[in-house]
Amino acid sequence: AQTIHQWPVAEIKAVGSPLSLGCTIKGKSSPNLYWYWQATGGTLQQLFYSITVGQVESVVQLNLSASRPKDDQFILSTEKLLLSHSGFYLCAWSLPGSSYEQYFGPGTRLTVL
Amino acid sequence: QQKVQQSPESLIVPEGAMTSLNCTFSDSASQYFAWYRQHSGKAPKALMSIFSNGEKEEGRFTIHLNKASLHFSLHIRDSQPSDSALYLCAVSIRGSALGRLHFGAGTQLIVIP
Numbered sequence: 001a002q003t004i005h006q007w008p009v010a011e012i013k014a015v016g017s018p019l020s021l022g023c024t025i026k027g028k029s030s031p032n033l034y035w036y037w038q039a040t041g042g043t044l045q046q047l048f049y050s051i052t053v054g055q056v057e058s059v060v061q062l063n064l065s066a067s068r069p070k071d072d073q074f075i076l077s078t079e080k081l082l083l084s085h086s087g088f089y090l091c092a093w094s095l096p097g098s099s100y101e102q103y104f105g106p107g108t109r110l111t112v113l
Numbered sequence: 114q115q116k117v118q119q120s121p122e123s124l125i126v127p128e129g130a131m132t133s134l135n136c137t138f139s140d141s142a143s144q145y146f147a148w149y150r151q152h153s154g155k156a157p158k159a160l161m162s163i164f165s166n167g168e169k170e171e172g173r174f175t176i177h178l179n180k181a182s183l184h185f186s187l188h189i190r191d192s193q194p195s196d197s198a199l200y201l202c203a204v205s206i207r208g209s210a211l212g213r214l215h216f217g218a219g220t221q222l223i224v225i226p
Contacts, residue, residue, distance in 0.1 A: 100145045
């Protein structure tokens with residue numbers, strides 16, 4: 001069975017500090033991977049997607065970047081956090097070649113102070 | 114740009130009632146229509162999806178799609194307190210960026226015992 005793990009579970013960071021969030025998927029080969037962001041009380045927005053190692057496409061510009069260093073790993077990062085980066089970050093996957101149904105990880109709650 | 118809107122924003126129903134949630138979308142090229150359920154502080158989880166006009170029933174849940182009206186809905190029969198959650202509708206457009214799901218802002222459902 002496939003499992004999706006995100007780390008850390010929660011993070012409190014200062015404005016201007018760097019950030020790195022991670023996601024790993026086990027039990028599925030070559031999944032499509034996605035990063036989403038949900039501001040408190042806000043709409044779920046897709047940030048990035050990746051269909052293969054080393055290839056990441058940006059969907060929404062939020063001064064964030066993403067990388068896929070391994071088939072089962074997706075990283076979201078920034079060098080300088082903004083207050084507006086606070087929210088719930090979710091990693092998701094879908095079957096290769098099928099992008100419709102997406103399965104979400106447990107998420108990381110980020111608070112920027 | 115696809116616009117996805119949900120109504121109502123929130124809903125309180127007694128246990129055992131029929132609940133109806135609505136979603137409208139703006140792009141007639143939309144191809145995939147889904148409902149996700151998100152309990153507080155948790156990740157969204159796919160409930161049901163549909164591709165063609167008509168209805169699809171799974172247990173107490175029914176999804177109804179009318180592409181001509183740019184509208185789809187979720188009906189919950191015999192609503193239970195455990196159904197209390199944020200319900201998100203999602204739409205994907207044919208030919209869009211792989212896996213680009215557009216989410217609505219959600220309907221907060223509370224089922225009172």
